[in-house]
Amino acid sequence: MKRYHTALTLLGASLATGLGVAAYAAETTSETQEMPYQGLVELGYPAPQEGELVHVPPTMDDLEEADIHPQLKRVIRRGYDLFTNTQQLRGKNVFNDMNCSSCHLGEGRQPFSAPIWPAAVTLPDFRGKNQHVNNLEERIAGCFAYSMNGTPPEYGSDDMLALSAYHQWLATGVPMYPGQPIYGRGFPAPPEPELEPDYTRGEAAYRENCAICHGEDGSGHYEDGDYVFPALWGDGSNNWGAGIARTHTAAGFIQNNMPLGQPNSLSDQQAWDIAYYMVSQERPQDPRYTGDVDETLELFGPTFHRHSRYGEVREHDNHRLADHANTGEKDFLKPWNVGVSRFEELSE
Ligand code: HEC
Ligand code: HEC
Numbered sequence: 001m002k003r004y005h006t007a008l009t010l011l012g013a014s015l016a017t018g019l020g021v022a023a024y025a026a027e028t029t030s031e032t033q034e035m036p037y038q039g040l041v042e043l044g045y046p047a048p049q050e051g052e053l054v055h056v057p058p059t060m061d062d063l064e065e066a067d068i069h070p071q072l073k074r075v076i077r078r079g080y081d082l083f084t085n086t087q088q089l090r091g092k093n094v095f096n097d098m099n100c101s102s103c104h105l106g107e108g109r110q111p112f113s114a115p116i117w118p119a120a121v122t123l124p125d126f127r128g129k130n131q132h133v134n135n136l137e138e139r140i141a142g143c144f145a146y147s148m149n150g151t152p153p154e155y156g157s158d159d160m161l162a163l164s165a166y167h168q169w170l171a172t173g174v175p176m177y178p179g180q181p182i183y184g185r186g187f188p189a190p191p192e193p194e195l196e197p198d199y200t201r202g203e204a205a206y207r208e209n210c211a212i213c214h215g216e217d218g219s220g221h222y223e224d225g226d227y228v229f230p231a232l233w234g235d236g237s238n239n240w241g242a243g244i245a246r247t248h249t250a251a252g253f254i255q256n257n258m259p260l261g262q263p264n265s266l267s268d269q270q271a272w273d274i275a276y277y278m279v280s281q282e283r284p285q286d287p288r289y290t291g292d293v294d295e296t297l298e299l300f301g302p303t304f305h306r307h308s309r310y311g312e313v314r315e316h317d318n319h320r321l322a323d324h325a326n327t328g329e330k331d332f333l334k335p336w337n338v339g340v341s342r343f344e345e346l347s348e
Pocket of ligand 1: 102104120188242249
């Protein structure tokens with residue numbers, strides 16, 4: 001985090017910090033209330049709708065004050081540290097340039113940036129992506145396998161427990177299975193644009209709005225060997241099975257969060273065009289790959305890849321996307337948690 005702040009100040013875009021302050025300065029209670037998010041409305045985000053659950057998660061400062069066992073505090077701090085500096089697991093669980101907080105901005109707390117606490121109160125539940133009931137650990141493991149192009153810490157391990165504890169603690173005070181929509185959950189996509197998303201327009205808008213930080217070639221930005229801005233495609237990025245490789249999720253992420261410090265500044269058309277350009281680039285293979293793109297599409301098209309460009313032929317150079325066996329930095333395709341069926345004996 002600190003490194004980004006330096007870089008951002010250099011670029012004159014320190015709003016990331018500003019946003020945090022605006023959104024989280026208010027006293028934290030988990031009751032339905034509008035005021036804590038007033039700052040977000042001023043930044044162009046929608047106001048909470050009638051019936052939505054609004055929750056302001058506690059901060060690391062709140063943790064210091066919290067009346068919980070000091071050992072639990074230590075474990076939550078460890079979870080926070082793993083979430084914001086996941087690179088400490090590089091080569092073990094993480095095989096790209098990402099931290100969890102590269103996509104879940106505001107340390108996993110920020111609305112419209114897929115805040116992570118909803119998972120702690122809505123799981124266990126059925127998940128379409130793997131067609132069975134998942135708990136919180138399995139959901140976290142999913143982001144390791146796809147978004148981090150890695151392999152998760154074992155269920156029940158210290159690292160997994162620490163990460164879970166951080167997620168659950170952020171949900172402090174929210175009822176389990178709240179049964180109502182959650183304000184700011186996920187990366188809501190902008191409305192369908194007037195024109196079909198377009199590669200060439202997306203490329204131009206990318207160069208203008210994004211390349212300064214993420215590089216013309218999408219590989220991110222390093223300073224003195226230190227990673228400053230994450231890679232949007234290529235080996236340093238998430239693989240083809242990651243949620244953000246789908247056009248609508250990418251458009252939602254981009255409009256709500258990018259350029260960093262200027263959320264909601266892109267039009268719906270620009271957000272879709274840039275997303276389309278970004279998801280038309282190569283990245284490491286989906287761990288569910290069977291060795292054949294058509295077969296993989298047949299298996300995972302209906303539940304996932306109908307929203308991505310997996311297997312499509314790119315218009316300007318006839319390149320067939322994802323038709324390769326490149327697994328990026330890791331020397332294996334499939335992490336241990338992918339393709340594991342559960343509760344088969346309960347079928348029907
Ligand atoms: C490359 C981007 C990216 C990275 C990096 C990433 N995630 Fe995610 N994460 C997503 C996307 C996309 C979703 C799905 C959001 C949606 O449903 O719209 C998601 C969803 C989640 C959810 C479920 C939230 C909910 O509303 O139920 C949790 C929990 C989560 N991620 C945890 C993690 C953890 C832990 C890490 C690091 C190990 C991580 N993520 C890294 C992109 C990412
Ligand atoms: C001022 C620098 C800056 C600009 C400009 C910027 N980003 Fe980012 N972007 C970041 C940083 C920093 C992160 C990671 C956030 C963190 O770690 O706190 C990020 C994260 C991301 C991510 C999620 C992580 C990943 O690598 O996939 C995507 C996608 C993304 N940006 C896309 C874009 C797009 C598209 C644009 C142009 C519309 C853009 N960004 C403009 C700095 C920037």
